[in-house]
Amino acid sequence: MGGTLLALAAVALLLGSGQELAGRWAASAFALAVAVRLGARMARALGRGRWGIDILAVTAIVSTVLVGEYVAALIIVLMLAVGTALEDYAARRAKAELAALLERTPRTARRAVGDGYEDVPAADLRVGDVLLVRSGEVVPVDGMLLSDSGVFDESSLTGESLPVERSAGDEVMSGSVNGEAAVLLRSTAALEDSQYSRIVALVREASESRAPMVRLADRYAVPFTVLAYALGAVAWAVSGSPTRFAEVLVVATPCPLLIAAPVAFLGGTNRAAASGIMVKYAGVLELLGRIRTAVFDKTGTLTYGRPTLLGVLPEPGTDPTALLRLSASAEQYSSHVLAASIIAAAADRGLELAPGTGASEHATHGVRVDVAGRDVVVGKPSFVAAYASGVHEPVLAEGQLAVYVGVDGRFAGVLMLSDPLRREAPATLDRLRALGVEDLVMLTGDALPTAERIAAEAGLAEVRAECLPADKVEAVRSLPHRPVMMVGDGVNDAPVLAAADVGVAMGARGSTAAGESADVVILQDDLARAALAVAIGQRTVRVALQSIWIGIALSIALMAAAAWGYVPAVAGALSQEAVDLAAILNALRALRPGRGPGRWP
Numbered sequence: 001m002g003g004t005l006l007a008l009a010a011v012a013l014l015l016g017s018g019q020e021l022a023g024r025w026a027a028s029a030f031a032l033a034v035a036v037r038l039g040a041r042m043a044r045a046l047g048r049g050r051w052g053i054d055i056l057a058v059t060a061i062v063s064t065v066l067v068g069e070y071v072a073a074l075i076i077v078l079m080l081a082v083g084t085a086l087e088d089y090a091a092r093r094a095k096a097e098l099a100a101l102l103e104r105t106p107r108t109a110r111r112a113v114g115d116g117y118e119d120v121p122a123a124d125l126r127v128g129d130v131l132l133v134r135s136g137e138v139v140p141v142d143g144m145l146l147s148d149s150g151v152f153d154e155s156s157l158t159g160e161s162l163p164v165e166r167s168a169g170d171e172v173m174s175g176s177v178n179g180e181a182a183v184l185l186r187s188t189a190a191l192e193d194s195q196y197s198r199i200v201a202l203v204r205e206a207s208e209s210r211a212p213m214v215r216l217a218d219r220y221a222v223p224f225t226v227l228a229y230a231l232g233a234v235a236w237a238v239s240g241s242p243t244r245f246a247e248v249l250v251v252a253t254p255c256p257l258l259i260a261a262p263v264a265f266l267g268g269t270n271r272a273a274a275s276g277i278m279v280k281y282a283g284v285l286e287l288l289g290r291i292r293t294a295v296f297d298k299t300g301t302l303t304y305g306r307p308t309l310l311g312v313l314p315e316p317g318t319d320p321t322a323l324l325r326l327s328a329s330a331e332q333y334s335s336h337v338l339a340a341s342i343i344a345a346a347a348d349r350g351l352e353l354a355p356g357t358g359a360s361e362h363a364t365h366g367v368r369v370d371v372a373g374r375d376v377v378v379g380k381p382s383f384v385a386a387y388a389s390g391v392h393e394p395v396l397a398e399g400q401l402a403v404y405v406g407v408d409g410r411f412a413g414v415l416m417l418s419d420p421l422r423r424e425a426p427a428t429l430d431r432l433r434a435l436g437v438e439d440l441v442m443l444t445g446d447a448l449p450t451a452e453r454i455a456a457e458a459g460l461a462e463v464r465a466e467c468l469p470a471d472k473v474e475a476v477r478s479l480p481h482r483p484v485m486m487v488g489d490g491v492n493d494a495p496v497l498a499a500a501d502v503g504v505a506m507g508a509r510g511s512t513a514a515g516e517s518a519d520v521v522i523l524q525d526d527l528a529r530a531a532l533a534v535a536i537g538q539r540t541v542r543v544a545l546q547s548i549w550i551g552i553a554l555s556i557a558l559m560a561a562a563a564w565g566y567v568p569a570v571a572g573a574l575s576q577e578a579v580d581l582a583a584i585l586n587a588l589r590a591l592r593p594g595r596g597p598g599r600w601p
Helices: 002-016 020-047 054-066 070-094 096-104 195-208 212-239 242-250 256-274 282-288 298-302 320-331 337-348 381-385 425-434 448-458 469-478 491-499 513-517 528-563 569-591
Strands: 108-113 116-121 130-133 143-145 149-153 164-167 183-187 277-279 293-297 308-314 356-362 366-371 374-379 400-407 410-418 439-443 462-464 484-488 502-506 520-522
Touching: 020 054, 020 070, 054 070, 054 212, 054 242, 070 242, 070 569, 212 242, 212 528, 242 528, 242 569, 256 277, 256 282, 256 528, 256 569, 277 282, 277 528, 282 502, 282 528, 293 298, 293 491, 298 439, 298 448, 298 484, 308 320, 308 337, 320 337, 320 356, 320 366, 320 374, 320 400, 320 410, 337 400, 337 410, 374 381, 381 400, 425 439, 425 448, 425 528, 439 448, 439 469, 448 462, 469 491, 484 491, 484 528, 491 502, 502 528, 520 528, 528 569
Parallel strands: 293 439, 293 484, 439 462, 484 502, 502 520
Antiparallel strands: 108 116, 108 130, 130 183, 143 183, 149 164, 277 520, 308 410, 356 366, 366 374, 374 400, 400 410
16 A cells, blocks of 8 residues: 555646656556556466456456556555555454453463462463462463452454453352452363463454355455456447557456455454353354244253252152262263262262262163162163162152162162253244244253253243264254254354354363354353344345445445446546445445344344
């Protein structure tokens, strides 16, 4: 841009001093040099298999020089430079979230050494290091809070503006900002494996990827180029003047075809990131904008996934405290979400867990462990019945869950828990329906009565219960209305998240299996953001298409006017820049929430 302005100033100086011939030659030579540079760039793009519209700009510059419209040639060169500057500005604004993330990336940390602390590069931190994080500092790596309490700002991670309180033993995410008091943390992950580094990597990857619609915009260049040459040729033939051909091509160099769609998708990606929704690559936004079926796991997705123990119902002759202790000891070796609730209930009652041997977990069904010489089986009634006699199912009250326990080949009792529906679940499903999602389905490994109750509370009509991970994958693949979005969490959801057209991992932390398999990672444990992700995808696609067609429509109108002789070359070059500006500004609308059912406050 600076070189272009200097060249234009030199030409203006020559013309102003009365050296018109020298000014004409200087302007023509500079314009042709720019055309040569554009031609070389076009050749490199063709070598990579990408067709662009630089050929129109090159032809417009050369033709205006040949017909003596050197002022128009200079304006085209200036407008191309301004267009590049606008593109850079738009890209910088669209990548503002990534830039903000990178600026906040911790470079150093204060690590405990002996009786003091030393400043070390954050990249040198290892799991187990004790760190001092002072007031207002960014937490460098994921860690466990050692201080009694702490207050942290997680807005850059989750989009939640209110500070959160953490107690000793709680997880603290890297990238959160410490409050007023200094705290001690024990690192639980290295820098590259921490939450904040993964967020930066995801946003960078998404910003640099090319969505299908962006590639489609490139293909628009072929018919547009043919149309421009055809109109120019007809105008030349009818008028008998080659100047008319140059005037048509002057207005046929639309930057919107090159940058409107990429800018829109950059804006959508970073709009999602600002809301705590990490989209792994730009093509996912295009798929989110076309979602027709949404599938939900039950436990931890439609429900909170943090059931509480209501009571223990032992069989006659079994001590309830001993039953809970044995069950929790066995559940240490289970990855099921209910296991954590049972272990927590035992801890709350001060029960010491016994170690186990020979643990064998059957995904979504249960776990069998030898605990202190006793054969303990915990899980679904059908699973426990395979190893213990006398299993029977109690009458469940509304909202209750039952975990069955067998000890030494006999049914020992039931643990009663409750896992309520998320408050935001019904509104989220209504919002998805308003966004045009046709089918809403629940897939769960739980028993049918429990699944149907949760589905009824949420307003879901289609339920598939007692599904193994392989059953969930097959169910998602068989759904007729596509694309399909699967929303889930936990290790058991990883296969089905990978099988869906768009997998959404909710509340994922670090490099969990669900987060790795998903295309979208929602950092906050908030189901409503699944609907927001769809809304952002729809708005991004809509804005990208609008921007492309605004540029095409205005350019075609200008070309038609120029073909009839109503747009001189100089005026055409100036008006084309207005078209470029309109399309780019429209594409930047993807950064804003917009209106409609998916709008987030």
